Amino acid sequence: AAAEVKRVGCVGMCHQTPLVETIRGDGTSRLYCHVQPEQVEEIVLQNYQPTGIVSRMRTSWSKMVAELYGRENGAESSVEAVSPKEGPVCEFLGPQKRIATESCGDIDPLDLSEYQRHEGFVALKRCLDELSSDEVISEIERSGLRGRGGAGFPSAIKWRTVRGANAETKYVICNGDEGDPGAFMDRMILESFPYRVIEGMAIAAVAVGAHQGYFYIRAEYPLAVERIRHAIAECEAAGLLGDRILGSDYSLKFSVKEGAGAFICGEETALIHSIEGGRGTPRLRPPFPAESGLWEKPTLINNVETLSLVPWILRHGGDEFAKFGTETSKGTKVFALAGKIQRGGLIEVPMGVTIRQIVNQIGGGVANGRRFKAVQIGGPSGGCVPASLADTPVDYEALSSVGAIMGSGGMVVLDDTDCMVDIARYFLRFTQDQSCGKCTYCRIGTKRMLEILERICGGEAKKGDLDLLEDLCQSVSSGSLCGLGKTAPNPVLSTLRYFREEYEAHLAGHC
């Protein structure tokens, strides 16, 4: 059987992979989940549509199926298609809004002409030909876009600061050093939509007046590195990067720098040190990178997801983007939904949906019939939101009011078999391990905190350990230089706030 095979980017349904979608000649499509190599042939046969006077072929086809699979013509197939219009797939995809992940499942990540057929580089062209830098930045401001890497800083303020900086040389950097346990949003976007991220970064560069850009991508993402390198080369060959981009008089060059796997290099100033060839350690701010960044030049650093939203905003207008979301958190957010959930994967939802909607509707609820206990949001800097607060909307301020943070978008669902002290210990072990060691509170304070958690979990807690742990949380948070240390206590603080009885049960020797 013959069929044209096309590889597409991630559609987010990790719980259904390997996933195959068939498109018949009449345009109807079918989805096949958990496909095994030996089923592929049968899938092709199922979708074979003879046309015209080919009844003889139909017959031989049926015979072939019987021969191939040892079944009589008409016998029931072992491969079943699922409907994208109803059932679990529909529940998973239905509430989502695709902006950063627009056209997922449709386009070949490496096919530049296909990206262009989907309005790729239309926004960049407009920024070069029709809009002034101020107009581009105003559009970003109207959209309400905030940084998707964690802190949620308004993007337009950053862009305007770099634009306004008085320097001949400026830089743009795409921060692809995603390192939170359980998070893989940036990886998916880089691998599946390399041209979109390049276009977003090119728009940012033109808006702020930068002619050189760097993709900083962790080396543990080799496919992302490979695809971005390939996409940059394709763009250079097509005149979308290089001298006189898109026929304008603007020159723009991008290159890739691979991170060596230190979590702290996701911090802007550490990332800059790393590109400069130094050790990836943060420094005091100010000056902010927007004023003095890479090689002491004004530098715009945006995260992968933030940049991937930019082309859509410029094509549709900031006001359209701002129609999604809440008063202070506009647009969409990509989350990596993982843990004890029926349907895990990558989702892009409008801001303002509740945690409960994500867990129950999109995720299909907690797996194995267990009770939904909490969601850990925001990775090692984030916190645990208990099921009783699951109606909290996905919104920067709402999440921080309950002790979590949006973070980069890791969302780990926990059930009633999970020990919350153990969860706190897990995340603290991670931050302790990743501390760059520059400041004492972070280097030593997290170590002492971890020792206490190990003692509590091991049934060897000493009198006063809980008080000491709480004291250390405050000291580490206030005495650390960068976000890693300042937020390291969050998983401990949020579990102490909502699940203190579990700490006390450990102390009393009940578990």
Ligand code: SF4
């Ligand atoms: Fe390094 Fe921690 Fe200090 Fe940040 S807070 S600079 S990670 S020691």
